[in-house]
Amino acid sequence: MEPSREGFIIGTLVAQLEDEKTTRLAGGDTLPDETDDCLGGTMTTAVSQSSGLAPTTPATGGRATDALLQLDGVCKSFDGQTQVLNNVDLQIERGDFIALIGPSGCGKSTLLKLVAGLIEPTAGALNFVEEQPPVRDRLAYVFQDATLLPWLSVIDNVAMPLKIAGLERTARLKRAQECIDLVGLSHAADQYPRQLSGGMRMRVSIARALTVEPALLLLDEPFGALDEMTRNTLNEELLRIREQSGWTALFVTHSVVEAVFLASRVVVLAPTPGRIDAVLDIPLAYPRTPATRESEAFGGLVLEVTRALHGVHHG
C-alpha cells in the first residue's frame, strides 16, 4: 500500500519473525461488575494468553501484518461511573501512522494514556508484541502543550529522558544534540523555553521524545495550539523525521487535513461513550510533500474523513 515504507518495515520484520507472541499487559483481572460498564456486551474481558496476534504473513506487495499493539475490547470509566471509552478494538501495525480524530469527549487522550500505561483499562486488554526490550519501555509521549521544564535549557530538556534512564552526561548530551539537530533547532540548544516560540517549543518536545529511540510515539494534539502555517511545516518535518527513524505513531488531532496528511490510517471516534466509529485507510504514498495537500486524491480523502466525522457529530 505504501511502498516507500517497505524499507524499514522489512528491516524490523526480519528481527521480529521468530518472536511473534504477544503478552497481555493489563486488564485481565478486572472485576466482573466493572465489565458491566461496557455497553457493547460482546467484548471479552478474558482474552487468553495464547490468543496472539495475526501471524506475520508477507503480503503480495511486500507489506506484512506485523502488529505492534492490539487493543481488545478496551473500556475505561472513571469513578466506575463516567464511561469514557467503550469496547475499543484496534490493531496497530509496526510502521503505522494512526491518526485519532473525533469530537471533544470521545476519549482520544484517554486512549493515548491507556497505551502509555499512565492509566489502566477498566476492562479489555492491551496486547503488545512480545520483544526485548518491551515496547512499553520504548514509548515516547508528546503532550498537548510542549510540557518543558522551564528551568532547563533546551538541550537539558531534551536530554531529560536519558538522564532518567541513567545515561551519563556526555553520552546523553551528544544524543540530545543529535535530536535537536534533527528538529532543526541547533542554534537554540542553550536557550530557555520561555525564549522560544510555540512552534519551537513543540520541536523541543518532539526532539525530547526522539532521544529514547521510541518504538511507538504517542502524540496528543501536539500542534493544536499552533497557527496553520507552522502546523503544516511541522507536519512535513514530522514525516521527514519519521523517514529517518521509522517509529510507529499514534496521533491525536482535531484537524482533518492534518490527519489525512500524516496518517496511513485515520481512526474516527464517536463520543459518549468514546468508541471507534470508522477506520479509513489513507492510500497516499510516502514521502508526502506540500504538493500532496494540493492533489485531488488528498482533497477526496479529506472529504471522506470529514463526512465520517460529520456522521459522528450528527448521529
Next chain:
Amino acid sequence: MAELTTDGNAANDSTAPTEKRTTTLSATANRVGLLSSKTLMAVGWPLLFGAALLAVWYAAIAVFDIPEYQLPPLHRIIEAGFDERAVLFSGAVQTTIACLIGFFTSVIGGIALSVLLASSQWAFRGVYPYILLLKMTPIIVIAPIIILWAGQGLTSITTITFLICFFPIVANTTMGLRSTDANLMDLFQVYKASSWQQMLWLRVPGALPYFMTGLKIAAALTPIGALYGDTVAGMGSSNEAGLGFVVMIFSAQFKVPALFASAFVACAIGFLFVGLVNLLAWWTLHRWHDSYLLDD
C-alpha cells in the same frame, strides 16, 4: 545632574555649529540625558527625598524645640554610634550569629519537613494541621516555654529565631512541591522515573520560586526573631550581649541617640539578610522564571 548641565553648556557654547557637529553634540547630550534620568530615578530621587526628610527632621527639632531624649538630630546619633561602637559591634556580631544559626537551621529543617509533607499524603494530612496550630500560637507565648527548657542564652535565642523563620519556609515550600504540573508528572511517569528522580529533578526545581518566596519572608523575620530572643533570653555579659540586649540597656539608661544608632545597626543586619536572599533568588530564577521577565 552635573554632567547634564556641563554638556548642555558645551552645546550652547559651540560658536561654529556646522550641521554635523550639532547633530553629534545633541546625540551625546541625549545619551547623557537618558543615563541621567535613569540614574536620577534609581539613586537621585531617593537621595533627594532623603535630604528633604532630613531637612524636615532638623526643622522640626528647631521649630518645636524637641529635646534630644525625644528625637535626637542625626549627627548626635552618628556621634553616639561612634562612642558606643565596641558595644554595638559585639552586639551586632552576636545577633548576626544568632540570625545565621536560626535562619539556616530553619531552612534545612523547613526543606526536610516540606519534602516529607509533599511525598506522603498521610504525612501531610497528619502533620500539617499541627504545624498550622503551632504557627497560630504567638511566639511571645512560646518563648517563655523555650527559655524554661533551654535556659538563657544563644540556644533559646536561635530557637526563637528558628521558629519565626520556619513556618513561612515550610508553608511556601510545601505548597510549591504540591503544585507540580500534572502533565510533567505524566511525562516523568512515561519515562519511568523513580519517585526520588521525580522529586529531585521535577518537584524540587519546580518548587524553587515558592521556596524563594518563603525564604524572603524568613529573611525579613530573622532579625526580628533574634532581637526579640535577645530581649527575653539575652545574656548581660559584655561579650555575649546581642543587639536586642544592647537596645534594652540603652533604653534603660536613657541613652536615646545610642538607641537610635542601634536601630540603624539592626536595620543594616536586616538589609544584609534580605539583600543576600534576593540575590540568591535572582541568581536561581532570573534565567527562567516569569517573575524576572521584566528585568531582561
